Amino acid sequence: MAETDPKDSSVTRHLDALRHPPASKPSTTTAGPVAKSGTRRPAKGADSRDRDDGPANPSNHGDRDPITPPSAASGGIPEPTAAYLVRASFAPMLRATPQPLLVVIDLNGTLLHRPQKRAATKFVERPLARAFLQRCIDKHRVVIWSSARPENVRHMCERLLTPEYASRVVAVWGRDRFGLSPSDYNRRTQCYKRLTRLWEDPVVRASHPLAEQGGGWNQGNTVLIDDSAEKARSEPHNAVTLPEFVGDMNEKPQVLTLVEEYLDTLAWQTDISTYIRSRPFTVGRSEAAVPAQEQG
Numbered sequence: 266m267a268e269t270d271p272k273d274s275s276v277t278r279h280l281d282a283l284r285h286p287p288a289s290k291p292s293t294t295t296a297g298p299v300a301k302s303g304t305r306r307p308a309k310g311a312d313s314r315d316r317d318d319g320p321a322n323p324s325n326h327g328d329r330d331p332i333t334p335p336s337a338a339s340g341g342i343p344e345p346t347a348a349y350l351v352r353a354s355f356a357p358m359l360r361a362t363p364q365p366l367l368v369v370i371d372l373n374g375t376l377l378h379r380p381q382k383r384a385a386t387k388f389v390e391r392p393l394a395r396a397f398l399q400r401c402i403d404k405h406r407v408v409i410w411s412s413a414r415p416e417n418v419r420h421m422c423e424r425l426l427t428p429e430y431a432s433r434v435v436a437v438w439g440r441d442r443f444g445l446s447p448s449d450y451n452r453r454t455q456c457y458k459r460l461t462r463l464w465e466d467p468v469v470r471a472s473h474p475l476a477e478q479g480g481g482w483n484q485g486n487t488v489l490i491d492d493s494a495e496k497a498r499s500e501p502h503n504a505v506t507l508p509e510f511v512g513d514m515n516e517k518p519q520v521l522t523l524v525e526e527y528l529d530t531l532a533w534q535t536d537i538s539t540y541i542r543s544r545p546f547t548v549g550r551s552e553a554a555v556p557a558q559e560q561g
C-alpha cells in the first residue's frame with residue numbers, strides 16, 4: 266500500500282486548484298475558445314493553436330473558426346473524479362522492478378508540425394521523433410491518439426513508422442474516437458482525451474502484459490504525451506505536457522530526449538499519477554526527471 270502524504274492529503278485542495286486556477290497563471294497562447302456566457306470553458310488558450318481540430322470554414326476566407334467547447338451530446342467538458350484525485354494524492358513510491366506503461370502519444374505539435382493547415386499529410390518531424398516512437402514501442406505499449414481525421418492520422422503514422430513498428434502499436438485513434446456528435450466532429454471542437462475511453466477499450470485492455478491474469482491499464486500506469494494540457498483535463502496527473510513543436514529543427518533542449526528520460530523514471534513508480542502530480546514534466550529544469558535511485 267502507498268503511504269499517504271499528509272501535505273498532499275487534501276482532495277478539496279486539488280479540486281479547488283483544478284477548478285479555480287490562479288488568475289495570474291501565464292498563458293503562452295492568445296485567442297481563447299468561445300463559450301456561451303455562464304457555461305464552463307476549456308482552459309484559456311490551451312488549444313487555440315491546435316491545428317488538428319476540424320476544417321477551415323470556407324465562408325470565412327480560409328480563416329479558422331474559433332474552437333468551441335464540446336456539446337453535451339459529445340460529453341461536455343470533463344473534470345477529474347474525486348476518486349481519481351484521491352488516488353493521485355498519495356506519496357510516490359518505487360517499485361522493485363520497472364513496469365511497461367501504456368503510453369498515449371499525440372501527433373501534431375508533439376511529434377510533428379504541419380506547416381500548411383490544409384495539407385494535412387505534409388509535416389516536419391520533431392527532432393528524434395522516429396527514434397522516440399520506436400523506443401516507446403520497444404519498452405512500453407503505445408497508442409497514438411490524435412484529434413485529426415482518421416485518414417490523416419493514418420497517413421502520418423505511415424510516414425513515421427516502419428511497417429514492423431506500426432504492427433506493434435496497440436491502436437491508432439483519430440477524431441472518430443472522441444465520442445463527438447456529428448456536428449462537433451465537423452467543427453473546431455475542443456477535444457478531450459479521456460483516458461477512461463482507452464481503459465474500457467477491449468483492444469487496449471488486451472494489450473496489458475498481464476491481461477490474462479487480471480492486470481489492466483489505469484491511472485497508475487498510463488501516460489498521455491501531448492502538447493495541450495487541456496486535452497488531459499479529466500486525468501491531469503497522467504499528462505506529460507510538452508511545449509508545442511512548431512518546426513524548430515534546432516530545438517534545445519531536445520524535448521523528446523527529456524520525455525524519454527521521464528518515462529524511464531515513471532516506469533519505476535507504483536502509481537505514476539502520484540509521481541506526475543508531485544513532479545510534473547518540465548523542460549529546462551534539470552530536476553524534471555529524477556533518476557529512480559535518487560528517490561527516497
Ligand SMILES: [Mg+2]
Pocket residue numbers: 315317371372373374375491492493
Ligand atoms: Mg497536439
